[in-house]
Amino acid sequence: MIKNLSFGVLVGVLLTAPLIGLIYVAHQLAGLPFIPFDLFNWLVRVLPGDLITFGIDTMIDTMLFLGLNVADTAKTAERTMAVLQFLAVGVAISAIFFVVLGWGRRQADRLAGLVAGALFGLPMIGISLAISQSTVTPLVSIIFLLIVFFGWGLLLALSYQRLSTEAEAAASPGEARTAQAINRRQFLVRMGASSAVITVIGAGVGAVLAQQEERRLAAQLATSEAHDVEETTKSSFPNANDPVVPVPGTRPEYTPVKDHYKVFLQTEPTVINGADYVLPITGLVANPLMLTLDDIRSNYEARDQYVTLSCISGRIGTSLISTTQWTGVSMQAILADASVQENGRYLHITSGDGFYETVDLDLIAADERIMLCYAWDGNTLPVDHGFPLRIWLPDRYGMKQPKWITGMEVSADYTPGYWVERNWDEVAQVKTTSVIDTVAVDHIIEMGDERRVPIGGIAFSGARGISQVEVRVDGGEWQPAELRSPLSETTWVIWRYEWPFTAGEHQFEVRCAEGDGTPQIEEAHKNRPSGATGIHSVEATL
Numbered sequence: 067m068i069k070n071l072s073f074g075v076l077v078g079v080l081l082t083a084p085l086i087g088l089i090y091v092a093h094q095l096a097g098l099p100f101i102p103f104d105l106f107n108w109l110v111r112v113l114p115g116d117l118i119t120f121g122i123d124t125m126i127d128t129m130l131f132l133g134l135n136v137a138d139t140a141k142t143a144e145r146t147m148a149v150l151q152f153l154a155v156g157v158a159i160s161a162i163f164f165v166v167l168g169w170g171r172r173q174a175d176r177l178a179g180l181v182a183g184a185l186f187g188l189p190m191i192g193i194s195l196a197i198s199q200s201t202v203t204p205l206v207s208i209i210f211l212l213i214v215f216f217g218w219g220l221l222l223a224l225s226y227q228r229l230s231t232e233a234e235a236a237a238s239p240g241e242a243r244t245a246q247a248i249n250r251r252q253f254l255v256r257m258g259a260s261s262a263v264i265t266v267i268g269a270g271v272g273a274v275l276a277q278q279e280e281r282r283l284a285a286q287l288a289t290s291e292a293h294d295v296e297e298t299t300k301s302s303f304p305n306a307n308d309p310v311v312p313v314p315g316t317r318p319e320y321t322p323v324k325d326h327y328k329v330f331l332q333t334e335p336t337v338i339n340g341a342d343y344v345l346p347i348t349g350l351v352a353n354p355l356m357l358t359l360d361d362i363r364s365n366y367e368a369r370d371q372y373v374t375l376s377c378i379s380g381r382i383g384t385s386l387i388s389t390t391q392w393t394g395v396s397m398q399a400i401l402a403d404a405s406v407q408e409n410g411r412y413l414h415i416t417s418g419d420g421f422y423e424t425v426d427l428d429l430i431a432a433d434e435r436i437m438l439c440y441a442w443d444g445n446t447l448p449v450d451h452g453f454p455l456r457i458w459l460p461d462r463y464g465m466k467q468p469k470w471i472t473g474m475e476v477s478a479d480y481t482p483g484y485w486v487e488r489n490w491d492e493v494a495q496v497k498t499t500s501v502i503d504t505v506a507v508d509h510i511i512e513m514g515d516e517r518r519v520p521i522g523g524i525a526f527s528g529a530r531g532i533s534q535v536e537v538r539v540d541g542g543e544w545q546p547a548e549l550r551s552p553l554s555e556t557t558w559v560i561w562r563y564e565w566p567f568t569a570g571e572h573q574f575e576v577r578c579a580e581g582d583g584t585p586q587i588e589e590a591h592k593n594r595p596s597g598a599t600g601i602h603s604v605e606a607t608l
């Protein structure tokens with residue numbers, strides 16, 4: 067039994083790894099669904115929200131502990147988990163196969179192999195059909211998947227035949243045993259080698275194809291580039307002449323779009339074809355609309371807004387926050403055209419990736435800045451950030467603001483959004499926060515006899531402005547920092563403070579107050595459910 071179990075696990079790995087390689091190549095070559103991601107995305111959708119949040123939190127804690135950049139590493143971690151999870155399913159089925167057949171001292175015929183292939187493959191095919199973003203005709207996907215999963219099952223049966231001690235006992239009692247043991251070893255060596263070759267080739271070819279695709283997309287983006295994305299201090303910025311300059315080491319005031327943080331449910335961003343895209347605006351409206359991208363760009367007045375976007379799951383000192391220029395049209399104008407009926411109270415927004423949110427029409431009526439956005443940094447909205455359309459709600463965390471919008475429906479009834487349903491804050495107003503980005507020990511300022519260490523960072527309050535930032539060292543008095551005028555009333559504020567140098571190890575802390583003087587919440591609270599609060603502090607040795 068133990069021996070069969072270990073053979074089952076080993077065979078499971080040796081068969082499922084190349085299966086993943088094959089599916090990956092087919093995914094990159096022909097756009098067939100990559101089942102491990104589909105399985106992962108499906109689980110994220112159906113498992114309880116608390117469990118998912120716990121999972122994400124643990125992942126982020128681990129990355130912080132390992133000193134990794136959360137914004138950069140999160141998707142890689144998820145994709146790795148997705149592949150390992152799929153591998154685990156294959157291994158489990160193989161192990162069960164070996165043990166169950168072993169109990170019956172049975173030979174594994176083709177039928178048994180096909181049954182195992184079906185147990186593994188059919189649920190996967192079902193999940194994939196339900197949520198895959200693959201653009202390949204479902205029938206083609208199904209045929210391909212049936213072939214590879216049944217192939218997997220047949221090879222499993224064959225391996226059992228060659229390896230299982232029970233099958234061997236049943237087949238050849240007596241003296242042939244030693245010969246069998248040698249055969250078994252040879253078989254395993256050959257199987258291991260083929261498995262490794264197919265897996266490595268699969269992963270390698272797949273990775274090369276993926277890179278080519280990425281380069282193609284990047285090249286496309288570059289040719290449509292109106293601005294230089296590296297340029298983070300443009301002379302055209304409204305605060306270009308502000309005398310308060312950021313301390314070296316402070317994050318760029320204007321985030322290059324390629325560095326903008328990304329958060330989305332699925333393992334991969336959603337790709338929507340812009341050419342045949344229409345946005346339906348339906349429900350309780352006198353004049354339902356079907357808007358193409360051209361309609362939106364040419365029939366409504368464009369507006370630009372510098373915006374800082376922030377994720378509610380960020381910790382104190384978060385890296386899930388970025389600033390760029392958003393361009394779009396006022397939701398008020400669009401809804402006026404649709405002519406909302408008297409009983410219409412909420413706007414239900416749906417997205418291409420299964421995400422959804424609800425916006426109160428009173429909120430839209432009260433804030434004409436609320437925008438249906440189609441461009442970032444003067445260019446078409448990038449795929450990762452919601453092409454073709456996303457909404458912007460000032461003063462709210464990202465979780466309230468769908469990307470990849472596919473529909474808008476006016477309704478009389480409230481329904482909670484995707485993350486609200488999973489116990490995150492219903493309003494998700496941005497919590498005011500301030501962060502120390504740098505204690506610039508390499509940029510000491512000499513003023514006569516005095517030497518000062520510049521300290522700098524950001525403060526952000528959604529759309530409520532920042533009136534004051536203060537720094538304190540080693541628990542001393544709070545000292546006012548200088549504030550740079552922000553890019554707009556809806557972006558973060560860059561601050562700087564020059565501290566008289568004293569050698570040794572010190573603790574630096576920062577706090578801020580909103581435009582009307584309301585202090586930021588100093589009490590430490592984790593991100594869930596309403597956004598993290600507390601004082602950011604760093605230690606530095608001078």
Ligand SMILES: Nc1nc2c(c(=O)[nH]1)N[C@H]1C(S)=C(S)[C@@H](COP(=O)(O)O)O[C@H]1N2
Nearest residue numbers: 327328329330331377417421464465468469
């Ligand atoms: N369709 C869709 N919209 C979405 C999300 C998503 O997963 N799917 N994530 C939301 C969250 S939690 C955040 S923080 C922001 C992130 O936007 P960004 O990736 O462009 O920075 O998008 C929001 N809109």
Ligand SMILES: [Mo]
Nearest residue numbers: 377378464465
């Ligand atoms: Mo988020």
